[in-house]
Amino acid sequence: MSALQKIFKNNTPMLLTVISGFLIMIGSLFTIFDQQPLDAVIFVSSFLIGGYYQAREGVTDFIRKRELNVDILMVLAAVGASIIGFWLEGALLIFIFSLSGSLEIYTTNKSTDAIAKLMQLAPAEAWRIKADGSTEVVAASELSVGDTVLVPKGGAVPIDGKLLSDYALMDESAISGESIPVNKEKNEEVIGGTLNLNNPIKIEVTRVHSDTLFSKIIRLVEEAQSTPSKTATLIHSIETTYVKVVLLFVPLMMLIFYYVLNWGFTESFYRGMVLLTVASPCALMASASPATLSAISNGAKKGVLYKGGSFLENLNRVDAVAFDKTGTLTVGKPSVTDVLYKNECEKELIQSVLISMERTSSHPLAKAVVDYFSKNMQQLTVAFDTISEVEGKGIEGFAQKHHWKIGKKAFVLTDESDPLAIRALKKQDEGKTVLYVSKDGQLQAVIALSDQPAPAAKGLIDYFKTQGIYTIMITGDNEATGQSIAEQLGMDEVRANCLPDKKAELIIELKERFETIVMVGDGINDAPALANASIGIAMGAGTDLAMETADIILVKNELDQLAYSHRLSKKLNRIILQNIVFSISVILVLITVNVLQLINLPLGVLGHEGSTILVILNGLRLLRTGSKPKAEQANNFY
Incomplete structure (x- = not known):
């Protein structure tokens, strides 16, 4: 799809704006060749087509909500310019105003691309395994908790579930943003929308479709984008009041132009239409919302x-x-930080005993001990006659007529004056969990564990x-x-x-x-x-x-x-402040130069609506995610 097609897709106002601009060019040619009143008909057609959506929105808000917005000001200015014969100026006003409105719609569509891309990743159908072992294709939304689903190699997981197969290699980049595939073992969770990179797998559905992580992400982003920021809400709340002030201010200034400055009716009316255009708060209205939508989408891309x-x-x-x-x-789970031995010569034997005994326990501390010694140290084989777990205290066993204990201090330790026991107290003072290891009642080793940052x-x-x-x-x-x-x-x-x-x-x-x-x-x-x-x-x-x-x-x-x-x-707030200061400054400057008769209506439209476009484009900068997202780049956003 070409860049132009992407812009026009789901943006009918943009297409009408282009048609409006094309008609202005044709009307200008007719004016050059003195084809009147045909040129006026072309210009009127231009702003009827280009201004359709804005005019409809303005009239609808006024009728249904009794609210006045900037769309009304633009329509009145265009109509006023046409009444006194400035057809080209009226058409240009509507064209540029329509262009800024279309660009704002494009911005909104652009900022919701994250949702569209997420929705495309989640398959709409699933292969459900029936009781007889055969499969049937059903909508993912019809799956129930407890259903068994087959996910083919290269296929997307249709729903959150528990892995029934022994092993799976999953691409979770859609959820985590990490490109490295993740190994999954039996009974581990698999997330809907992730990709199965290896052999076909079976999963057991653990959540209904509307409650999956994928669905929650999409729902949360949609809700966030429909909830404006406080600044955007404040700006919108003053819009009606501002428009009312402008509608009272413009006729007053026209009277001053006519009776005080003696400019004549046409010039006074014309300057009033320019004032109506440049005083409208289009750029101010667009100062916050496009920037906020872009920032929300930026965050969604980052997870x-x-x-x-x-x-x-x-x-x-x-x-x-x-x-x-x-x-x-x-990290949320304990890991071994220190191992103290009474006799270094017994080190390998104690390691083997620890692995052999703790492997029989499901306690998190036991798992941490097994993981640590299995990965970091040499293993020996010790055959135990019996191993039994003493609930809440530890584990004990007999091997080669020796009685081994691993667990809490009260369960294992018999002599608190033992130098190794005194060293263990220091580890406890550091906030670590301490396991004691004894052989025939004699302390042999101390293992300190803690949850690491x-x-x-x-x-x-x-x-x-x-x-x-x-x-x-x-x-x-x-x-x-x-x-x-x-x-x-x-x-x-x-x-x-x-x-x-x-x-x-x-x-x-x-x-x-x-x-x-x-x-x-x-x-x-x-x-x-x-x-x-x-x-x-x-x-x-x-x-x-x-x-x-x-x-x-x-x-x-x-x-x-x-x-x-x-x-x-911080970047969002800076951009919003930049937009507000810039838009207000442009309005004040344009009002001043209009009173000084230094601009005409096309230049006023260009300055005013051009500022609106610049404000929107400034907000669009927040769509860029930046290349340094890590915390250590403390003062650098992009």
Whole structure:
């Protein structure tokens, strides 16, 4: 499809604008060859065609809502110019006004491309496996929870589900933006709209079509684009009043031109029509909305969803950011940080014992131990006669007549004066979880584990420091654990031992200290705090409740996109301010030069509507995502 076809697609006003311009050229030729009144007929046809949509919108708003808008001013100016015989000027006015309106529609269409592209990725049909093993093609919207679906090699997953096959290689770039394929194992979640790159797979449907992550993303972007920012709402709210003032101001000035300055009726009326054109707030009306729509689409491309333009706009004004710890600032699962041995000669034996025993447990700490030693150290084989898990305490077993224990201090340790036990206490003081390992009642090793900071967490906190934004960690963990992570990240404040209701109360308390506070979380326990914050931000890998409560969602679960959003908000506010100052300045200058009789109607139209086009194009710059989205580029947006 050519560039022109893309512009005209779903933009009938743009096509009519082009026809209007073509008729102006024909009418101008007729004027040159003195073909009157045929040239007037062509010019009138031009602004009837070019101004159809704007005139219809203006009249409809006036009849149904009793609202006056800039469309009415343009129509009146064009009609007024034609009444006194300035047919070309009237047609040019409508053409350029129509061009700016068409460009605004193009901007809106452009900024919603993200939704269209997402919708194309989600297949409309699915291969459902029936009870007899055969398949049937059904609409993806007809699938129910528990259905089994076959996804062919190279096919898109039609709906969110659980992998029933042993293995799958998935392209999740549509959701995460990451180009590297992701390995999936049996019972892991697969997301609708992602691509199956390997052999055919089977999935079990876990969500209905309307509740899938894909559907939520599309719905959230659509809702955000239909919710204007505060600035856009404010500008729109003054439009009717402004138009009324202009409609009173123009006749008054025409009387002054005629009776005070003695310009004559035609000149006074003509200057009134120029004034009606240049004083209308077209550029001012377009200062915020196109820019906000472009910024929302920009965020969607990066995997950040804003539930309204006001949330993105206000992100620039944030004074403090409160973070949940687990799963937000940290990776959300424990990992081994330190291993202390009583006798280094027994190191390999203890490693083997740990792997053999912990492999039988489903506890997260046991899994972390197995992962660590399996990847980092040599394995030996130890055959255990029995292994049993003691609920809430640890695990024990017998091998070669030796009694091994792994677990809590009270379950394993018999001598607290042991030097190794004293070293373990220091690890506990650092906020780490400690597992003790004993052989026949004698302490052999100590393993320290903790939840580690997320890869981008330090860069994000550093970025906020450069912006003068206060950072607080709010965690349900103990003080030592919270302080340990906070010190690693360089945070300003830690609030520990916070239950969900306490988190919400703390946010309310912080709002008394800070005018605008952001809360970032991922769990059900964060939902009350997210709801009470000035702006709630949820991690995409978090719970549905957190995402429903939040105002902004980081779909890709990447903290550096929060810094990107803050820079995007700053850029949005700068562009809106530029547009407002520029549009008001142009109006004042054009009014002044019109009173001084230094411009005619075509130049007034060109200056006024040209400023509108420039304002829209300035807002379109926010569609560009930029090449440096990471948090470490603290002061660089593009």
